[in-house]
Amino acid sequence: MTFKGIDFFNLDDELSKEEKLIRQAVRDYLAKEIEPLVAEAFHAEKPLNFTAIASQMGELGMLGAFLPQEYECPGANYVEFGLICQEVERVDSALRSFVAVTSGLVMYPIWRFGSEEQKKKYLPRLSRGEIIGCYGLTEPNHGSDPVSMETTAQKDGREWILNGTKTWITEADIADIAVVFARDTSDDKVKGFILERGTKGFTQSNIDRKGSMRAGGVGELGLVNCRVPEENRLPEAQGIKAPFMCLNQARYGISWGALGAAMDCYETALTYARERKQFGRYLASCQLVQQKLVDMFMDISKGQLVSYRVGRLLDAGQGSHVQISFAKKNNVLTARRCARTARDMLGANGISLDYSPIRHMANIESVFTYEGTNDIHTLILGGHITGHPAFA
Structure with missing residues (x-):
């Protein structure tokens, strides 16, 4: 196709x-x-x-x-x-x-x-x-609350001793380098480090038995008295703002990516409806089917306008993290609805991996959760419009 x-x-x-x-x-x-x-x-x-x-x-x-x-x-x-x-x-x-x-x-x-x-x-x-490369921020006990990270970095001469665990890390097991954030024990500030594969005390492992993102790797990074030279510290990363600035870059990419998944689900469902006959007529001629296709079509079209505008704002140096949160939240919700609707429209065939919607449906559950859950982006937007941050 x-x-x-x-x-x-x-x-x-x-x-x-x-x-x-x-x-x-x-x-x-x-x-x-x-x-x-x-x-x-x-x-x-x-x-x-x-x-x-x-x-x-x-x-x-x-x-x-x-x-x-x-x-x-x-x-x-x-x-x-x-x-x-x-x-x-x-x-x-x-x-x-x-x-x-x-x-x-x-x-x-x-x-x-x-x-x-x-x-x-x-x-x-x-x-x-x-x-x-991979990115080490999320921890077993701290996903949406990286401010409370437990991974520590202690200065020892021209080296830093890192201890902690990072989890749900994309390509953790195959990465040659990892950008890892840890809390400095001397001033309590979050600092960034570049760790290279093979560094003593640094382990990389895979997480399997996943119901989502099964075509890619996700894993854990272990840090046990891991010594990192001063020249591998990111000198300008001072405080929690640094990892949040990085997340905004990826969240923006997600807003476009989610639309890609949504469009694939829409086109799969549209093609299926045009080719599949029930009760002597094509599914595409049925009112309920057209309603579902129109809903997907409208949601995707609106999401495209959002991501395009945010992209142009970023290119002009004017985009904000709140606008990125809007785009991520809106477009991932769109992809989630489109994947579920398309799977439904394919009937029993919708659960077959011969068609993409069931795979997108599973994957989008991860996208819905990571790099700011839907609820987190709701609170970012809520704080912006009310002037009253709701984070504890």
């Missing part, structure tokens, strides 16, 4: 030639190299070969797209990054997780908070997909 997408408000007219070209290049690459592999990877819970995928994505300029060419990154804009995320999550959420984590949670903090030496050492290799 050739993907067409939705463009009810002619947003393509607002895209530059370069933005359309990167979208098409990513779409063609995924159709040829990745789409045939995803359903089986999800079924077997055998993650895709992200080591090979990373280098392929690097060649296409998909990693760290919005970071400057000064560090051998693509130097694209936020709308292009969004379009990349849309295309990869249309295929599978685990792919978008990899792109958004690499770009927004690994490369961005190194670029924004790192030293010049760190930028030159890591960013070009991450952009080319030569190495893979």
Whole structure:
């Protein structure tokens, strides 16, 4: 099935030639190299070969797209990054997780908070997909409340001793480097560190038996008296604001990615309704079926306007974290409704992995939860409109 997408408000007219070209290049690459592999990877819970995928994505300029060419990154804009995320999550959420984590949670903090030496050492290799990174913030006891993180960092001469556990970390087991946040025992401030695979006291493990994101890897990072040299500390990461700034980059990518999953569900359901006959007529001619398709179509079209506008604001240096929360919350809810509606419209076939909605439906439950749960984004928006923060 050739993907067409939705463009009810002619947003393509607002895209530059370069933005359309990167979208098409990513779409063609995924159709040829990745789409045939995803359903089986999800079924077997055998993650895709992200080591090979990373280098392929690097060649296409998909990693760290919005970071400057000064560090051998693509130097694209936020709308292009969004379009990349849309295309990869249309295929599978685990792919978008990899792109958004690499770009927004690994490369961005190194670029924004790192030293010049760190930028030159890591960013070009991450952009080319030569190495893979992960992001260590979430802990077993602290997901939505990273302010209470228990992982500690104690200064010892020219080294830092890190202790703690990070969990639900995308590509934890295969990452070559990890950007990890820990609380400094001397001043109680959250600081960032770059840990390299093989560092003594640093362990990386996989979490299996997942009902979601089965085509990608998720795992844990263990830190037991792990010694990290001072030159691997992110010098400008001082306080909890730093990891939150990183999360905003990835949350923006999610807002586009969720629409990709929603569009795939919509198009699958539309195609099915046009081809499937019941009671002597095509499902597409039935009023209830049309109602469901129209609801999906409208939700997706509205979500596109939201993400596009936020992208242009970010490119102009005007986007806010509240606007990103709006986009993430709205568009993930859209994807959740579309996945469930499409699965329902396919009837018994809807639970078959021969069709994508059941896979998207499972994956979106993770997206609904991570990088700010739906409730957390509700409180961010609620605090903004009332002036009364509701966080404890």
